Amino acid sequence: xxxxxxxxxxxxxxxxxxxxxxxxxxxxxxxxxxxxxxxxxxxxxxxxxxxxxxxxxxxxxxxxxxxxxxxxxxxxxxxxxxxxxxxxxxxxxxxxxxxxxxxxxxxxxxxxx
Numbered sequence: 001x002x003x004x005x006x007x008x009x010x011x012x013x014x015x016x017x018x019x020x021x022x023x024x025x026x027x028x029x030x031x032x033x034x035x036x037x038x039x040x041x042x043x044x045x046x047x048x049x050x051x052x053x054x055x056x057x058x059x060x061x062x063x064x065x066x067x068x069x070x071x072x073x074x075x076x077x078x079x080x081x082x083x084x085x086x087x088x089x090x091x092x093x094x095x096x097x098x099x100x101x102x103x104x105x106x107x108x109x110x111x112x113x
Contacts (some may be wrong), residue, residue: 005031012036013044053077 004109007023012034020034036043053076056069081088 003033005033007032009034012037012041015044041048072103 007020007030009020009023009032016034016036020032022075023030023032038044053073055073056066057062059066059069076084077087077089079085
């Protein structure tokens with residue numbers, strides 16, 4: 001069997017599918033083929049991540065990692081709202097003082113995943 005396409009994307013994880021989507025938006029008439037060695041999309045790390053939008057507070061506030069994390073977090077929330085996708089914004093409670101850990105546990109209990 002022979003296939004012809006304008007674009008061939010190898011890998012059906014989050015990056016490959018995002019590229020295919022962007023090509024579809026930019027070039028609506030283009031033939032796009034996405035191939036992967038697995039039987040389904042997002043079969044490896046794309047489908048097995050924690051599903052958490054990280055806040056970035058583990059990084060130095062002025063670092064690129066912190067900036068990309070904050071910007072990506074904001075962009076993903078905006079995208080989910082625009083597309084009416086479910087988003088659980090329970091937030092994370094970071095406890096650094098043992099005296100307030102019990103309060104933190106109570107706050108975490110309110111967050112149902």
